[in-house]
Amino acid sequence: MQRRNFFGTSLSAGFLQGTSEPQIDREYQSGGTGGVGYQMPITIERKTSGKPHQGKVLAAIQPHCDDIPIFAGGTVLKLIDEGYTGYLITLSNDSMAGAGPSIGDIVLKNEKDTVEVAKRLNCKESIFLNYPNHNMDAWPIVEIRARLIFLFRVLKVDTVLVYDPSSLYERNPDHAVGAKAVESAFWMASSEWDYPEHFRAGLTPHGPKDAYYFARGPQLVNRVVDIGGYIDGKVHANLANVTQGPAGNTGAKLKARLAAQGKRLAILGNDDETANRNYTKYFALSRDRVRAKQHGLRYAEVFHYVSRDENPIDEYISQNVLPLQRFQR
Ligand SMILES: [Zn+2]
Known part of the structure; x- marks a missing residue:
């Protein structure tokens, strides 16, 4: 009786007595409800001390062996230094870039380079999905997505780094298709309805919580990662890509070319x-x-950073929840 009176009185007064009206002033970015325009607030992500990411797992996903080292190598080094366990996942077979006597030779050399890149980025393992280089647009995205969801669940991936699925003027089909597959796998992996056969094999729904999207062309940048402390490590990782570069032996070749001209x-x-x-x-x-x-x-490396939408009720509960006894008296 008392309880009914309490609610009745308070509601008629406009809002519950003794509580605060929810102040939802944060924009939620990834669910399409944030009203985000072409300018976004930028967060500068700097090196943090200690191991704040201990126990977390990242997947650095690239169509080709040079993509992650060029666009996100410093950030991968930073995040792993801060506690992440990292996996480098390469989508294509890298058969179409580099010098060599045959396609098979190029594939093998790029594969070896990629393993070395993963080591230099301090990743735990290098995983290859072996899709046809330059032709990934002939492959069903749903098949690529299914394999990624399996990996996200097996490896318990918390964070992904990949090409921006919404970047402008991307002309390489492997970049575009790979990014699209990751974009949908990102949220479906945590669904209990998608790929339920995984659960029969002992897996549980598990998807990444955030993503760093990088791009070759224009993109909506909202995250700038300071890689000042990691640039030399990033250079070292890029130098492992001897077969297709862009680092490799290019500097030595340029030096030799100039020397031949007496310069x-x-x-x-x-x-x-x-x-x-x-x-x-x-x-x-x-x-x-x-x-x-x-x-x-x-x-610095720049990204469009996406985090899984948090339900504003969770934050409101943590700040306003009361012991049940108060209402039971
Ligand atoms: Zn590429």
């Missing part, structure tokens, strides 16, 4: 190792300096 560039140093390292840092990865400058940093 030299001081920035390339006096030996091939310095030439390769400095060419990679100052030319092949120059976008990291250009993009960083706009945000007052020395080296």
Whole structure:
């Protein structure tokens, strides 16, 4: 009786006495309800001390062996340094890029390079899905998605890094199709209705909570990661891509070409190792300096960052929940 009176009185007064009206002032980005325009607030993500991500798992997903090292290598190094366990997942067989006597030779050399890239990025393992290079648009996205959902569940992936599925002017079908497959696998992996046969095999619904999307062309950037402390590690990882570059032996070749003309560039140093390292840092990865400058940093990688929508009721509960006894008296 008392309880009914309590509610009746309070509701007629407009709102529950003794409680606060929910203040939902955050925009929720990934569910399509946020009203996000072409300008977004940018978060600068800096190195944090300690291991705040201990126990978490990231999947760095790339169509080709040079994609992650070029666009997200510094961020992968940073996140793993902060506690993540990392997996490098390569979607294509990398048969179409690099020099060699045959297609099979290029595939093998790129595969070996990719394993070395994963090691240099401190990833635990390199996983290959072996789709046809340059032809992934002939492959059903739902099949790629299904394999990714299986991996997300098996590896218990919390965070993915991949090409932006909404980036503009992307002309490589492998980039576009791979990104689209990851985009849908991201949320379906945590659904109890999708691929229920996985559960018969002992898996449970599990999907990533956030994603770092990178792009070659224009994109809505809302996350800038300061990779100043990781640029040399990133250069080292890119140098493992000897077969298709863009780092590899390019600096040494340029030094040799100039030497044949009786010329030299001081920035390339006096030996091939310095030439390769400095060419990679100052030319092949120059976008990291250009993009960083706009945000007052020395080296940065930029992303459209997406996190799974949080239900605003959860935050409201944590701030306003009361012991049940209060209502039972
Ligand atoms: Zn690529």
